[in-house]
Amino acid sequence: MTTTNRLVAHAVAAGVAFALAAQPAWSHGDNAHGAPTVKEQKSWGIAGQARDATRTIEIRMLDTMRFSPARIDVKEGETVRLVLRNRGRAMHELVLGTKDELDRHAALMARFPGMEHDEPYMAHVAPGGRGEIVWQFNRAGEFDFACLIAGHYEAGMVGKVHVAPR
Numbered sequence: 164m165t166t167t168n169r170l171v172a173h174a175v176a177a178g179v180a181f182a183l184a185a186q187p188a189w190s191h192g193d194n195a196h197g198a199p200t201v202k203e204q205k206s207w208g209i210a211g212q213a214r215d216a217t218r219t220i221e222i223r224m225l226d227t228m229r230f231s232p233a234r235i236d237v238k239e240g241e242t243v244r245l246v247l248r249n250r251g252r253a254m255h256e257l258v259l260g261t262k263d264e265l266d267r268h269a270a271l272m273a274r275f276p277g278m279e280h281d282e283p284y285m286a287h288v289a290p291g292g293r294g295e296i297v298w299q300f301n302r303a304g305e306f307d308f309a310c311l312i313a314g315h316y317e318a319g320m321v322g323k324v325h326v327a328p329r
Contacts, residue, residue, distance in 0.1 A: 202283070207259055207306040207324070210283035211242035211299035219244040224288060224310065226251030228318035236325045239303045247286055247294040255310045259284040259298060259324070265309045269316040276313040303328035 202210045220243055223231045237243055249255050258265060258280070272278055279287060286294035300306075303326050310320035 204301075205259075205284065206261055206302060207284070207304075208298050208300040208302055208326075211297040213244065213297050215242040215299070216244040216297055217241055219246055221246045221248060222257065222322070224249045224251060224255035224257070224320075226253050228310070228315055228320040230257070230308070230310075230320065230322045233322040234325065235322070236327065237300045238327050239329045240299070240301055241326075242297065242299040245286075245296040245298065247288050247296070249288040249290055249292050249294075252290045254287065254289060254312060255315065255320070256280075256285060256287045256312055257294070257296065257308050258311050259296065259306065259308050262307050265307055265311065265316070265321075269309070269311045272311045272316075273313050300324065300326045302326065 218241065220235050222245055224247060225231060247257050258268065284296060284298060286296050288294040306324040306326065308322045308324060309316050
């Protein structure tokens with residue numbers, strides 16, 4: 164093997180090793196990798212199935228750091244398809260949760276601004292793009308949603324979900 168061939172082989176091996184070691188903290192998306200969606204009960208509900216959605220609610224994400232509408236009303240037990248439309252020029256996301264959960268996650272996002280997610284109650288939406296969350300609100304109460312991209316939450320990009328008891 165020539166010196167050039169050995170150098171190429173070492174460079175390829177180093178590149179492969181680097182690619183295998185450089186994994187993101189969390190990956191995010193529409194579960195295109197074929198892995199099943201993890202259905203974990205949260206205090207604000209559980210991942211729903213699209214076929215069970217009884218209603219679709221469109222939420223627009225704006226560069227004014229607002230959601231429109233900023234409040235949605237659902238009934239306990241209802242499965243809803245949230246269609247997210249990013250009308251801005253910046254990346255936005257919608258994360259469902261409690262205020263405490265969102266506060267903790269926002270602090271983490273501030274420390275690691277490139278962090279992405281792969282949970283059924285979160286969706287990143289590119290500028291001009293569309294995202295979707297299907298969620299079963301099986302707990303009554305007031306819950307929150309927010310864009311946790313660094314600076315957006317702090318600027319007031321938040322909303323409320325009111326889940327009326329049966």
